[in-house]
Amino acid sequence: MAMIRLRSVDKSYGALKVLHGVDAEISEGETFAIIGPNGAGKTTLFKVMTGEVGCEAGTVEFLGKDVTRDPAYRRTRAGMGRTFQVARVFKEMTAEENVVVAIEARLKNAGQSDAPWYSVKPSRAARDEARDLLARLSLDRKAQMHAAELSHGDKKRLELGITLAGRPKVLMLDEPTAGMSPSERVGVTELIRSISGKGSGLTVVMTEHDMGVIFGLADRIMVMNQGRKIAEGSIDDIRADPVVRDVYLGKEAHHA
Amino acid sequence: MNRTLSGLLLIFAGAALVLLPLWANSGLVFLAGTTMVVGVFALSWNLLFGYAGLASFGSGGLFSIGAYTMAVMLRGGFEGQFLLLIALSTLAGGAVALAIGIVALRRSTGIFLAILTLALAELLRITLAKIHWVGAEDGIPNIVRPNFSIGLATVDLGRGNHYYWFLCIACALLVALSWWIAHGRFGRTLRTIRLDIERAAFMGVDTHRYRLVAFTISGAIAACAGALFAPWAQIVTPDIGNMMRSTQPILFTLLGGASSFWGPMIGAFLFSAIEFSTRTLVGIQEIITGSILLGVVLLFPTGVAGAWNALIARLTARPRRDEATSAALQPVKE
Numbered sequence: 241m242a243m244i245r246l247r248s249v250d251k252s253y254g255a256l257k258v259l260h261g262v263d264a265e266i267s268e269g270e271t272f273a274i275i276g277p278n279g280a281g282k283t284t285l286f287k288v289m290t291g292e293v294g295c296e297a298g299t300v301e302f303l304g305k306d307v308t309r310d311p312a313y314r315r316t317r318a319g320m321g322r323t324f325q326v327a328r329v330f331k332e333m334t335a336e337e338n339v340v341v342a343i344e345a346r347l348k349n350a351g352q353s354d355a356p357w358y359s360v361k362p363s364r365a366a367r368d369e370a371r372d373l374l375a376r377l378s379l380d381r382k383a384q385m386h387a388a389e390l391s392h393g394d395k396k397r398l399e400l401g402i403t404l405a406g407r408p409k410v411l412m413l414d415e416p417t418a419g420m421s422p423s424e425r426v427g428v429t430e431l432i433r434s435i436s437g438k439g440s441g442l443t444v445v446m447t448e449h450d451m452g453v454i455f456g457l458a459d460r461i462m463v464m465n466q467g468r469k470i471a472e473g474s475i476d477d478i479r480a481d482p483v484v485r486d487v488y489l490g491k492e493a494h495h496a
Numbered sequence: 497m498n499r500t501l502s503g504l505l506l507i508f509a510g511a512a513l514v515l516l517p518l519w520a521n522s523g524l525v526f527l528a529g530t531t532m533v534v535g536v537f538a539l540s541w542n543l544l545f546g547y548a549g550l551a552s553f554g555s556g557g558l559f560s561i562g563a564y565t566m567a568v569m570l571r572g573g574f575e576g577q578f579l580l581l582i583a584l585s586t587l588a589g590g591a592v593a594l595a596i597g598i599v600a601l602r603r604s605t606g607i608f609l610a611i612l613t614l615a616l617a618e619l620l621r622i623t624l625a626k627i628h629w630v631g632a633e634d635g636i637p638n639i640v641r642p643n644f645s646i647g648l649a650t651v652d653l654g655r656g657n658h659y660y661w662f663l664c665i666a667c668a669l670l671v672a673l674s675w676w677i678a679h680g681r682f683g684r685t686l687r688t689i690r691l692d693i694e695r696a697a698f699m700g701v702d703t704h705r706y707r708l709v710a711f712t713i714s715g716a717i718a719a720c721a722g723a724l725f726a727p728w729a730q731i732v733t734p735d736i737g738n739m740m741r742s743t744q745p746i747l748f749t750l751l752g753g754a755s756s757f758w759g760p761m762i763g764a765f766l767f768s769a770i771e772f773s774t775r776t777l778v779g780i781q782e783i784i785t786g787s788i789l790l791g792v793v794l795l796f797p798t799g800v801a802g803a804w805n806a807l808i809a810r811l812t813a814r815p816r817r818d819e820a821t822s823a824a825l826q827p828v829k830e
């Protein structure tokens with residue numbers, strides 16, 4: 241079954257048309273990458289999928305249901321989890337609190353809150369789960385640090401933690417390794433692979449500029465340019481596509 | 497360390513307030529009682545500002561609704577049911593806040609909400625000044641301090657300092673309630689909304705609904721404070737909810753610190769202390785008060801509570817930091 245299906249999505253910011261009739265179908269369990277040069281509309285497509293912005297025409301379906309009009313929180317409850325291109329964490333809170341609030345939100349929405357009504361503290365289970373998650377992200381030693389004090393890479397990982405705490409069915413990552421050092425990149429790639437590996441059933445939608453990361457993770461790739469989909473297929477298909485070479489990979493090849 | 501010290505300070509302050517009538521004159525006792533009530537009022541405002549990230553400039557209107565509801569019902573001869581009257585006044589404030597929130601919060605936050613609430617509070621004040629049934633501009637004078645019965649025991653709140661002590665208990669309960677709301681899961685979720693509303697929405701939080709509930713609770717507590725105040729002042733006039741009243745919580749919060757739960761309450765008492773000690777300096781009192789406020793805002797951007805926490809943190813020199821000493825304390829996202 242299609243996890244997410246976009247049908248001829250149009251999106252404009254004022255007079256600027258950013259998406260031109262984009263179609264896409266993302267299947268359950270696959271890792272789907274959206275690539276394209278700066279300003280191609282990748283983030284905008286993300287925003288339309290997650291409900292951060294609406295679209296003027298076209299529809300967004302999630303798990304077979306039309307969610308075009310659903311606000312972001314509804315889509316999140318239905319199983320979408322996303323990160324932002326520039327990591328957004330709750331800066332005044334500690335790393336652990338960041339994850340705890342996300343776990344609490346999930347438990348509340350699922351009607352599984354297990355803390356007694358009078359208790360001000362998060363439940364034991366929520367705190368344990370947060371610690372486990374932070375350990376998986378190698379943030380356990382920074383659990384008590386304020387998110388504002390974390391390094392860029394740590395913030396990105398913490399944001400991933402907030403998102404995973406919601407136990408999403410589809411994990412949507414907007415440039416998960418942007419601004420990271422090469423070694424951090426390898427770490428995050430490994431991390432995403434371990435989370436979304438076969439058997440996890442997790443669907444991943446990601447944008448990324450780093451081709452190493454893309455080729456290491458993606459099952460299928462969609463290439464965008466100037467708000468349009470210009471190609472879609474497996475890594476090999478994309479590598480072989482002359483149009484893609486021209487507008488995108490070609491440019492990179494020249495740089496190299 | 498920090499916690500223990502602050503806790504001790506709290507107990508000490510509470511005891512000093514309860515024992516105040518034993519030695520202070522009635523003027524000072526009246527000031528203390530008033531400060532407690534407006535302190536609770538300021539806490540209710542900061543529940544919105546410091547936690548949900550919403551700034552209301554019309555909270556005086558809700559205070560007024562509580563005070564008038566109480567005054568009218570006491571005048572109507574229902575003084576035997578004081579607890580019920582408090583509950584009804586609180587509900588009235590909550591209902592009005594809910595109605596305003598439903599209409600206003602969906603589109604207007606930030607400056608629009610500020611202007612809208614300010615306008616509504618002024619509208620209420622002007623309307624009250626025209627309605628003869630509530631005494632128009634003269635308001636409702638001679639409000640009685642009723643009997644208060646709980647179980648078999650009945651206390652005559654009109655005698656001696658009984659109403660003052662009643663205020664102590666009522667305010668303590670309201671502070672405890674606010675503390676519980678602010679520190680529990682609800683308050684934590686509100687904080688995420690203030691810090692980054694979109695990030696919160698992408699955790700599956702219905703941010704609009706949370707803000708609406710916070711707006712309602714804040715309005716209910718503000719009205720409850722107003723209801724407690726009416727028999728204390730023994731008169732209500734339309735000016736009980738004027739712009740000065742709406743500004744009070746903002747000033748107290750600036751002075752005490754928005755990032756700390758106790759900030760607005762500390763600010764209220766500091767403000768009263770400054771006003772009391774400068775009361776004989778007719779003419780320059782406002783200048784002094786204003787200068788001190790300016791000084792605090794410039795020197796301690798996190799308010800007195802923030803400065804206090806930072807001081808203790810430095811004295812005890814433990815690396816772990818408290819919420820109120822963090823650097824990023826702008827109460828509302830730019």
Ligand SMILES: Nc1ncnc2c1ncn2[C@@H]1O[C@H](COP(=O)(O)OP(=O)(O)OP(=O)(O)O)[C@@H](O)[C@H]1O
Nearest residue numbers: 253256258276277278279280281282283284285325
């Ligand atoms: N909020 C906005 N208002 C107006 N224009 C916008 C807005 N957000 C994006 N745009 C424009 O829309 C186009 C697509 O932007 P988008 O962020 O989707 O690109 P992208 O593919 O994610 O680029 P990058 O690789 O740099 O992240 C760009 O021309 C951008 O300037």
Ligand SMILES: [Mg+2]
Nearest residue numbers: 282283284325
């Ligand atoms: Mg982008």
